[in-house]
Amino acid sequence: MNCVKCKTKAVIGLPRHNAAFCKPCFNEFVHDQVSRAIKAERMFGRADRILVAVSGGKDSLALWDVLLKLGYHADALYVDLGIPGYSAKSREEVERYADRVAKPCHATLLIHTVQEEEGAGIRELADLINRPTCSACGTIKRYQFNRAAVEQDYDVMATGHNLDDEAARLLGNVLHWQDDYLDKQSPSLPASVEGFAKKVKPLYRLTERELAAYAVLNRIDYIVEECPMAKGSKLLLYKEVLNRLETESPGTKQRFYWGFLEKQAKARPVPTSMAEKDQATLRPCATCGQPTTAETCSYCKMMARAKAGIPR
Amino acid sequence: MNCVKCKTKAVIGLPRHNAAFCKPCFNEFVHDQVSRAIKAERMFGRADRILVAVSGGKDSLALWDVLLKLGYHADALYVDLGIPGYSAKSREEVERYADRVAKPCHATLLIHTVQEEEGAGIRELADLINRPTCSACGTIKRYQFNRAAVEQDYDVMATGHNLDDEAARLLGNVLHWQDDYLDKQSPSLPASVEGFAKKVKPLYRLTERELAAYAVLNRIDYIVEECPMAKGSKLLLYKEVLNRLETESPGTKQRFYWGFLEKQAKARPVPTSMAEKDQATLRPCATCGQPTTAETCSYCKMMARAKAGIPR
Numbered sequence: 001m002n003c004v005k006c007k008t009k010a011v012i013g014l015p016r017h018n019a020a021f022c023k024p025c026f027n028e029f030v031h032d033q034v035s036r037a038i039k040a041e042r043m044f045g046r047a048d049r050i051l052v053a054v055s056g057g058k059d060s061l062a063l064w065d066v067l068l069k070l071g072y073h074a075d076a077l078y079v080d081l082g083i084p085g086y087s088a089k090s091r092e093e094v095e096r097y098a099d100r101v102a103k104p105c106h107a108t109l110l111i112h113t114v115q116e117e118e119g120a121g122i123r124e125l126a127d128l129i130n131r132p133t134c135s136a137c138g139t140i141k142r143y144q145f146n147r148a149a150v151e152q153d154y155d156v157m158a159t160g161h162n163l164d165d166e167a168a169r170l171l172g173n174v175l176h177w178q179d180d181y182l183d184k185q186s187p188s189l190p191a192s193v194e195g196f197a198k199k200v201k202p203l204y205r206l207t208e209r210e211l212a213a214y215a216v217l218n219r220i221d222y223i224v225e226e227c228p229m230a231k232g233s234k235l236l237l238y239k240e241v242l243n244r245l246e247t248e249s250p251g252t253k254q255r256f257y258w259g260f261l262e263k264q265a266k267a268r269p270v271p272t273s274m275a276e277k278d279q280a281t282l283r284p285c286a287t288c289g290q291p292t293t294a295e296t297c298s299y300c301k302m303m304a305r306a307k308a309g310i311p312r
Numbered sequence: 313m314n315c316v317k318c319k320t321k322a323v324i325g326l327p328r329h330n331a332a333f334c335k336p337c338f339n340e341f342v343h344d345q346v347s348r349a350i351k352a353e354r355m356f357g358r359a360d361r362i363l364v365a366v367s368g369g370k371d372s373l374a375l376w377d378v379l380l381k382l383g384y385h386a387d388a389l390y391v392d393l394g395i396p397g398y399s400a401k402s403r404e405e406v407e408r409y410a411d412r413v414a415k416p417c418h419a420t421l422l423i424h425t426v427q428e429e430e431g432a433g434i435r436e437l438a439d440l441i442n443r444p445t446c447s448a449c450g451t452i453k454r455y456q457f458n459r460a461a462v463e464q465d466y467d468v469m470a471t472g473h474n475l476d477d478e479a480a481r482l483l484g485n486v487l488h489w490q491d492d493y494l495d496k497q498s499p500s501l502p503a504s505v506e507g508f509a510k511k512v513k514p515l516y517r518l519t520e521r522e523l524a525a526y527a528v529l530n531r532i533d534y535i536v537e538e539c540p541m542a543k544g545s546k547l548l549l550y551k552e553v554l555n556r557l558e559t560e561s562p563g564t565k566q567r568f569y570w571g572f573l574e575k576q577a578k579a580r581p582v583p584t585s586m587a588e589k590d591q592a593t594l595r596p597c598a599t600c601g602q603p604t605t606a607e608t609c610s611y612c613k614m615m616a617r618a619k620a621g622i623p624r
Contacts (some may be wrong), residue, residue, distance in 0.1 A: 174486055174568075175557070175564060175568045176567060176568075176571065177572060177574075177575050179575075234560075234561075237556075237557065238557075240556075241553045241556055241557060244552075244556075245550075245553060248546075248549055249546075252487060255487065255488060256486075256487045256488075256489075259488065259489040260489060262489075263489050263491070
């Protein structure tokens, strides 16, 4: 199998593009897909300051790497959730990448530690308020990333969601016909309201497999295991099912997700963020000052409930 | 496991309804689901003459059986496609059921034989015109059923499509975002245009598994094998994938398909048939007189192409 561009020996085949690439041409392909995503969805420009949400997994580290290689001003935030046997290892991968690649490019790694800030790790917090860990984790990460981006004047927040993530989420939303979620499922949500950062997903044109290959070929170490809290999650089931369809018909995921985006663009040229809908009723949280539709934001409510029970 | 209605020993469990039934209560459940479908989608009334499209499989024979037991005036049409090793056996099952149950209820079985009418079976016809067998089969069956229903003054044509069929078809249409097909995917398509029969699917609230159980419990013999031409078909793959999701979350198929119908009903209270859209341009086929948007209808075009090559 030879590279479709330069005809040297290929290192990866991409059935959905009916193509194969050598390492340099594959890197070019990945960079090109990210550039096309940034341009097509008007994500950010050369002058913008970007905050990448990194987890230690292949996607977010590959995203940080591609943005730096493309010459963007991209810092990163890692939120240490204190998951036993997982957070320490994932944090190590993030710090290693930051030291080796990001810092020499004058990029900064910010770290927020939930244990230090709130006095307990995610599992303990979730247990205390009797909520599923993944749901508490979502609230914490959304809050921490948004606050850091807004307080430190980043123009945009970028996450490592890839085509598999977005197609799986879309399948879940379609199976339940969740119109509210379908409306919001865009790779670029504008910062329509003061206090909410613009959010973008520059990897939506690349699959999980392609990003794993990018990380391996470019010697980016990452945590391979899924988060132990995510076992049995619906998203993993939807990914499994989409992989089954992809094997039979390469290109199924991209037709499904990109087709949805085209359909959506025709129906409604500018995507609506959750915040935009609630614009009329937003006010500063009484506890932290972040925007919320209630007296206290959901993050502060959660922490107040948890703290009422945390042993000192 | 006991019957949720009468507390005697259950013969079948229905995880999606969190229920189990004995034989009489299960039959009542099946009859009730069909009655609800007929009512909800205004399919037909007591005075209407119904033509059931039967194939020899569990679904269409169960449909004929339920309609007769519910006291409807339901005749049936079997189209013998001449598939070696399959059509003879499926025809036998249809004739056996007709003799044993339908005829004593004063219902009639009509039979059209493609080999007799067109001089060749489906495989030979498809080969001659170089078209996939399933696509040629679809054209033939749609044409034969519609013509029989219209020429013999039936009020409505009923097919045995079940929840699995409709959910799989919906999944395919959604994966490709085929708006035209999505628009037409209704369990009841009105006879909006002269020459096109009204088409209904009274089994859309029942799964494949439930219909197999109904056939077995009521001693309706049917052809168990899938049509040999359908091997590797996309619909079978979509069914497999939906079964995987259903196992993890009972009720997935019904939420997906019924949710779609609710969404569709809100957006557009009356479903549009293909014919309605083309109403302005319909005229009688120059060869057979059936309505078509072209000079000659697709069935007659296909047969003309095939006959040009059939050895006399």
